[in-house]
Amino acid sequence: xxxxxxxxxxxAAMAPLSAQGSTARVRDPDATRHRILExxxxxxxxxxxxxxxxxxxxxxxxxxxxxxxxxxxxxxxLGYAVxxxxxxxxxxxxxxxxxxxxxxxxxxxxxxxxxxxxxAGHDLMTYGCPLNNLAQEMSPLDEGFxxxxxxxxxxxxxxxxxxxxxxxxxxxxxxxxxxxxxxxxIVAALSGCIGMAKNSQRKDELLLCTRSxxxxxxxLRHA
Amino acid sequence: xxxxxxxxxxxAAMAPLSAQGSTARVRDPDATRHRILExxxxxxxxxxxxxxxxxxxxxxxxxxxxxxxxxxxxxxxLGYAVxxxxxxxxxxxxxxxxxxxxxxxxxxxxxxxxxxxxxAGHDLMTYGCPLNNLAQEMSPLDEGFxxxxxxxxxxxxxxxxxxxxxxxxxxxxxxxxxxxxxxxxIVAALSGCIGMAKNSQRKDELLLCTRSxxxxxxxLRHA
DNA sequence: GTGAAAACAAACCGGTTGGTATGTACAATA
DNA sequence: TATTGTACATACCAACCGGTTTGTTTTCAC
Numbered sequence: 123x124x125x126x127x128x129x130x131x132x133x134a135a136m137a138p139l140s141a142q143g144s145t146a147r148v149r150d151p152d153a154t155r156h157r158i159l160e161x162x163x164x165x166x167x168x169x170x171x172x173x174x175x176x177x178x179x180x181x182x183x184x185x186x187x188x189x190x191x192x193x194x195x196x197x198x199x200l201g202y203a204v205x206x207x208x209x210x211x212x213x214x215x216x217x218x219x220x221x222x223x224x225x226x227x228x229x230x231x232x233x234x235x236x237x238x239x240x241x242a243g244h245d246l247m248t249y250g251c252p253l254n255n256l257a258q259e260m261s262p263l264d265e266g267f268x269x270x271x272x273x274x275x276x277x278x279x280x281x282x283x284x285x286x287x288x289x290x291x292x293x294x295x296x297x298x299x300x301x302x303x304x305x306x307x308i309v310a311a312l313s314g315c316i317g318m319a320k321n322s323q324r325k326d327e328l329l330l331c332t333r334s335x336x337x338x339x340x341x342l343r344h345a
Numbered sequence: 346x347x348x349x350x351x352x353x354x355x356x357a358a359m360a361p362l363s364a365q366g367s368t369a370r371v372r373d374p375d376a377t378r379h380r381i382l383e384x385x386x387x388x389x390x391x392x393x394x395x396x397x398x399x400x401x402x403x404x405x406x407x408x409x410x411x412x413x414x415x416x417x418x419x420x421x422x423l424g425y426a427v428x429x430x431x432x433x434x435x436x437x438x439x440x441x442x443x444x445x446x447x448x449x450x451x452x453x454x455x456x457x458x459x460x461x462x463x464x465a466g467h468d469l470m471t472y473g474c475p476l477n478n479l480a481q482e483m484s485p486l487d488e489g490f491x492x493x494x495x496x497x498x499x500x501x502x503x504x505x506x507x508x509x510x511x512x513x514x515x516x517x518x519x520x521x522x523x524x525x526x527x528x529x530x531i532v533a534a535l536s537g538c539i540g541m542a543k544n545s546q547r548k549d550e551l552l553l554c555t556r557s558x559x560x561x562x563x564x565l566r567h568a
Numbered sequence: 569g570t571g572a573a574a575a576c577a578a579a580c581c582g583g584t585t586g587g588t589a590t591g592t593a594c595a596a597t598a
Numbered sequence: 599t600a601t602t603g604t605a606c607a608t609a610c611c612a613a614c615c616g617g618t619t620t621g622t623t624t625t626c627a628c
Contacts, residue, residue: 148623148624148625149574149575149576149623149624149625151574151575151576154575154576168485169486170393170395170482170486172393172395172396173395173486175614175615175616176615176616176617177614177615177616185576185577186576186577186578187577187578187579187616187617187618188575188576188577188578189575189576189577191617191618192574192575192576193575196616196617197616197617248485249485250481250485254481254540255481255482257540257543257544258473258477258478258481258482258540258543258544259393259478259481259482261543261544261546262391262471262472262473262543263392263393263396268544268546271544272544272545275541275544275545303553303556303557304557306541306550306553306554306557307534307538307553307554307557307558309537309541310534310537310538310540310541310554311530311533311534311537311538311558312537313536313537313540313541314532314533314534314535314536314537314538314540315530315533315534315537317477317480317481317533317536317537317540318498318529318532318533318536320480320481320484320485321480321481321484321491321494321495321498322495322498323484323491327529330526330529330530331529331530331533333526334526334527334529334530335530335534338561341564371593371594371595372593372594372595372604372605372606374604374605374606377605377606398584398585398586399585399586399587400584400585400586408606408607409606409607409608410586410587410588410607410608411591411605411606411607411608412605412606412607414587414588415604415605415606416605419586419587420586420587
């Protein structure tokens with residue numbers, strides 16, 4: 123079954139910590155932990171948290187139970203870590219950083235939304251938004267999950283508010299707009315649009331929905 | 346453990362089929378099937394399909410495995426039946442019937458949305474929309490679920506389109522509105538709003554979001 | 569170099585859970 | 599009223615799966 127996977131003895135074994143050399147290390151705890159997290163995210167994204175099997179996670183990494191339970195106390199702790207570390211990174215990379223870097227935040231926002239279907243790849247259509255999936259599944263079941271996911275949503279919306287406020291300052295948005303409320307609606311409506319497309323499995327449904335959302339945003343330009 | 350639950354011998358045992366007498370029947374297959382479906386819906390709504398335990402379902406009904414597997418081939422068939430029969434009924438009762446019965450469909454639509462938080466009771470805040478929950482969990486995992494849920498969404502949206510068209514005819518809605526697109530957006534945005542409130546567990550978040558949606562609808566009145 | 573802790577590997581365990589096999593009481597038909 | 603299928607109840611099973619225990623190798627501190 124499991125043909126030789128690891129055991130790639132790196133010749134340079136004197137590197138003290140973390141990835142700095144180019145070759146593979148024999149034992150790199152940080153990298154191992156990272157591999158487990160990535161595999162766990164993948165399983166949760168594709169099967170849900172309750173559907174994730176720890177045996178599948180370690181099979182995907184080529185590690186064993188020993189490694190997994192050395193880095194994480196139990197399945198729940200692994201799930202929490204996926205939210206805090208992996209998913210938080212996705213939001214930061216896909217939303218917050220581009221918005222902060224843009225000179226025209228509102229235009230950038232509508233661009234991200236409009237180009238979602240190609241930017242996020244095929245998985246977005248099939249499996250939807252990782253954060254929303256986990257939220258809908260686990261929020262009612264576990265308070266720990268709910269709080270962490272709530273924190274992430276607040277972080278996301280805070281980034282949107284900053285972008286919208288900046289847009290209002292440079293005249294991209296008409297004054298008097300309740301940016302906090304708009305940000306909340308953007309997140310909610312977008313989650314709904316992605317969820318609908320994920321269910322219908324039709325890309326034009328996603329376009330149909332996001333167009334209404336963009337329309338709503340465009341309308342906020344003028345008085 | 347299980348103190349006497351059923352075995353309530355009905356004195357009138359000559360009634361041929363289904364509930365017509367007021368007293369409880371000894372054996373009523375239709376009623377039994379209905380009880381199982383209700384309990385299964387409850388479990389799915391509170392724990393998800395994967396989280397539903399058949400032992401909990403039969404415990405809630407006071408029946409046994411024999412009864413369950415007499416009426417349903419397996420867990421999957423039970424899940425399908427919940428979608429087709431129970432959830433479909435909820436949509437019909439909460440949305441389609443009130444819209445059809447109203448003389449002012451758009452006003453009725455905004456009313457339903459605005460009063461969602463009190464109409465659907467406490468469970469909507471805690472557990473969200475039953476259909477959306479199941480869609481987000483099961484659509485990527487099982488094609489049978491996806492198709493049935495998709496059918497339900499189309500049915501729902503079709504009812505909304507009819508209401509919106511009627512609203513346009515009586516002047517409640519401005520002409521030229523793409524009712525198909527608006528209906529899709531309503532369903533998507535509303536699912537997102539409910540999902541967000543379910544995660545934050547704050548009623549004012551639901552109000553905040555639905556207000557934006559109602560605002561969007563109100564804007565469709567005037568040219 | 570040496571001891572000790574860290575970073576894994578491998579085998580195992582017990583509760584859970586969907587499903588089945590079998591038995592029995594009821595209900596429609598004749 | 600005898601008969602036959604329906605509508606359940608009861609007991610049981612095998613696979614799955616999260617978690618543990620134990621053993622081994624690598625790495626770090628001194």
